[in-house]
Amino acid sequence: MPHITPLDPQAADPATAATLQAVKAKIGMIPNLYATLARAPAALNGLLQINEAVGGGRLTAKEREIVALATSQANGCGYCLSAHTLLGKHAGLTPEQTQAARAGSGATPREAALAALAKALVDSRGHIDAATRERSRADGLTDSDLLEVVANVAAMTLTNYANNLIDTVNDFPAVDVALAA
Structure with missing residues (x-):
């Protein structure tokens, strides 16, 4: 039962x-x-506005879903993992890409960089070390991409924290928060 x-x-x-x-x-x-x-x-309204803004950015829908999955996994949000697994499928992610994103990795260097950066941002509360930043750039992320990942992580963290506080009733096909072995 939800708390709100x-x-x-x-x-x-x-x-x-x-x-x-x-x-x-x-x-x-x-x-x-x-x-x-x-x-x-x-x-x-704040969530809708930031989602509209990042949706018009440089990252593709598939790339935004990779960031959403990595962020939601790092924040332990089952509701968002369920929602973004479905949205990721619609954006073209395979089940393997979905699992890789959740683990902070990816099928290509760019996908891996997006997922790893999102995970690192959550894990470090935004205090990314120079090696992580440079590895992201070496794997194809531009300065614009780095900042868009931050914006997407911020939007996802808002929803992750809200769901974790609320214990939102999941209205998407349920996904286990634990990563598949």
């Missing part, structure tokens, strides 16, 4: 109800996380 219940869109103020309906129109559903964040419209 989702807001029924019918009970929301008009602006929040409109935001939730826009989410439903865009993705076909109102995920429980979004309905719960609607209890704090600033949190919901």
Whole structure:
């Protein structure tokens, strides 16, 4: 049972109800996380705005899902691992790429760099050492990419922490937080 219940869109103020309906129109559903964040419209709107911004960046949808999976694994968020496993599949990730991203690795040097950097950002609370930064660059990440990974990690950390606090009821096909052996 969640520690904070989702807001029924019918009970929301008009602006929040409109935001939730826009989410439903865009993705076909109102995920429980979004309905719960609607209890704090600033949190919901902030998440939607950062997602819109990073969605228009240089990283592809597949690359953003790699970052999302690595971040969610590092933060132990089962809800986001479930959601982004599904979203990653739609973005073109194979099951093997999904597992590699969750482990902080990848099928190509660039994919591995994205996942490793996301994991390192979470593990070090953003205090990346020079060797990690230079390894990321050597594996094909530009300065723009490095900063977009930070923005994507920040967005995912918001959702990971919210889900971990709330214990959000998973409305996606469930994925075990433990990595497959």
